[in-house]
Amino acid sequence: MNFSDQSVHECPMMDPMGLEEYLPDRNETGSNDSWFDNIPIAKYKQPMYIIIIFVVLYVIVFLLCIVGNLVVCCIIARTATLRDVTHSFILNLAVSDLLVGVFCIPFTLVGHIFTENYLGDVMCKVSPMLQGMSVATSVFTLTAIAFDRYCVIVHPTRDRLTVRQAVYLIIAIWVVAAIIMAPQAIVRRDESFQFGELNLSVCGEFWPSPLLRKAYSAFLFVICYAAPVLINTFLYGRTGYKLWMTKSAAAPKACSNQTEQRSRIIKMMVIIVAVFAITWMPLYSCWLLEDFGQLTHDQSAMLHSYIYPIAHVMAFANSAVDPFIYGLYSSNLRSRVAEICSRKKTKGNVLARDNNNDKKTPNIVCKPQSFTMNFQAVADNRIIPNESQE
Numbered sequence: 001m002n003f004s005d006q007s008v009h010e011c012p013m014m015d016p017m018g019l020e021e022y023l024p025d026r027n028e029t030g031s032n033d034s035w036f037d038n039i040p041i042a043k044y045k046q047p048m049y050i051i052i053i054f055v056v057l058y059v060i061v062f063l064l065c066i067v068g069n070l071v072v073c074c075i076i077a078r079t080a081t082l083r084d085v086t087h088s089f090i091l092n093l094a095v096s097d098l099l100v101g102v103f104c105i106p107f108t109l110v111g112h113i114f115t116e117n118y119l120g121d122v123m124c125k126v127s128p129m130l131q132g133m134s135v136a137t138s139v140f141t142l143t144a145i146a147f148d149r150y151c152v153i154v155h156p157t158r159d160r161l162t163v164r165q166a167v168y169l170i171i172a173i174w175v176v177a178a179i180i181m182a183p184q185a186i187v188r189r190d191e192s193f194q195f196g197e198l199n200l201s202v203c204g205e206f207w208p209s210p211l212l213r214k215a216y217s218a219f220l221f222v223i224c225y226a227a228p229v230l231i232n233t234f235l236y237g238r239t240g241y242k243l244w245m246t247k248s249a250a251a252p253k254a255c256s257n258q259t260e261q262r263s264r265i266i267k268m269m270v271i272i273v274a275v276f277a278i279t280w281m282p283l284y285s286c287w288l289l290e291d292f293g294q295l296t297h298d299q300s301a302m303l304h305s306y307i308y309p310i311a312h313v314m315a316f317a318n319s320a321v322d323p324f325i326y327g328l329y330s331s332n333l334r335s336r337v338a339e340i341c342s343r344k345k346t347k348g349n350v351l352a353r354d355n356n357n358d359k360k361t362p363n364i365v366c367k368p369q370s371f372t373m374n375f376q377a378v379a380d381n382r383i384i385p386n387e388s389q390e
Contacts, residue, residue: 042115045305051113057313058109061320065101068323069094075336082336085166086265089145090326092170096141097319099134103127105316112309117203121190124203128188132181132220133174138319139228140173142276145269146235153262154242180223183216217291225277225284232273239266268329272322279318282311 044051072094076082107119107127117124152160161169187205207213243263286308289295295303326333 044113045115046113050306054109054112054309054313058105058316061313061316062101062105064320065097065105065316068320069098069101071337072323072326072333073098075333075340079336082333083163085148085161085163086145088163088166088170089141089148092173093138093141093145093322094326096134096137097322099130100138100316100319103130103134104312107131108312108316109309111203112305112312115200117190117201119203121203124190125185125188128184129178129181132184133177136177136180136224137173139224139276140177141170142269142273143228143231143235144169144173146232146239146273149262149266149269150235150239153239153266180220214291217287221284221288225280229273229277236266236270236273240270264329268325271329272325275321275325276318279321280315283308283315286311 046054073091076087076091076094107123108131110119111117119127148161148166151158184205187207188203189206190201190203191206192199192201205213207216243266286303290300290303327337
């Protein structure tokens with residue numbers, strides 16, 4: 001793999017330890033001069049038509065992510081009836097997905113396109129940590145929702161979370177995510193490397209040893225992907241079985257609206273977890289393959305230049321799809337969106353009707369009148385012209 005791939009901004013970052021791992025061995029190329037000649041120095045990592053395709057894909061995902069999650073955040077924040085435990089977690093999930101769109105998508109795209117780091121040392125340290133926090137918060141929030149649904153349905157006699165407790169749990173989730181991703185700000189930095197007469201600025205991870213890097217990569221895979229997916233699968237499996245048994249034991253008319261609403265929420269969250277597992281699997285596979293796969297230089301170059309950008313856009317698509325899943329399965333959110341759209345449509349019709357009436361009014365008032373009416377005289381069956389008309 002060539003050294004330029006070290007500037008890739010991943011979310012969270014799991015780049016190799018240092019720049020030396022991107023460079024071919026001096027013994028493989030012969031002399032020192034040929035070693036520098038074999039390093040491809042270019043401004044862009046891919047051909048221009050590939051870059052255009054990547055830009056279009058990332059822009060589409062970015063717009064869907066920002067607009068969709070902003071709508072969800074505004075609706076939940078402005079609707080008093082949606083301020084419960086479940087929608088508090090959904091709001092936090094929408095916020096974390098929104099941060100994925102803001103901090104992950106643009107910087108990752110820039111890192112995938114350009115060979116050199118143009119974002120500076122501060123963004124090199126801060127951006128990956130914020131990216132990792134957003135992703136970790138999303139998956140931890142999904143687990144919190146699954147546990148809350150499990151407690152409400154499988155153990156209905158137990159005290160459930162209050163909104164205040166849910167807020168405390170959300171704060172704890174962000175704190176834990178920050179602690180887990182703190183090493184990103186420690187090991188990442190912007191380094192300048194001299195290659196002959198060329199000086200390049202590269203943002204990358206520089207671990208004390210390859211073993212620590214691999215251990216951290218495995219830790220992130222377990223804590224941010226494998227364990228949450230397994231826990232959510234178990235919790236929703238038990239919850240779904242409980243709901244199915246409850247419906248089977250009751251008469252058709254006895255199924256309450258509350259049970260139906262719980263069933264819709266379970267379906268919504270199961271789909272969200274499944275979409276998360278599917279869309280993030282390629283990216284985690286790339287990380288594990290890079291750290292434990294013993295790839296050649298050419299294989300690593302292909303991985304960073306072409307496979308990583310596709311894996312990233314698939315992972316980010318998860319944050320863009322979530323709001324549409326909310327709207328599909330959450331009747332409360334869907335009805336609120338329909339209500340807002342109906343109000344805007346009604347308001348627009350009223351304004352249009354008023355504008356049309358204003359345009360027609362001059363044609364009415366400008367008609368010539370020979371006299372004005374005395375309404376009291378009309379009431380007495382007499383028509384008396386106004387004195388000004390005599």
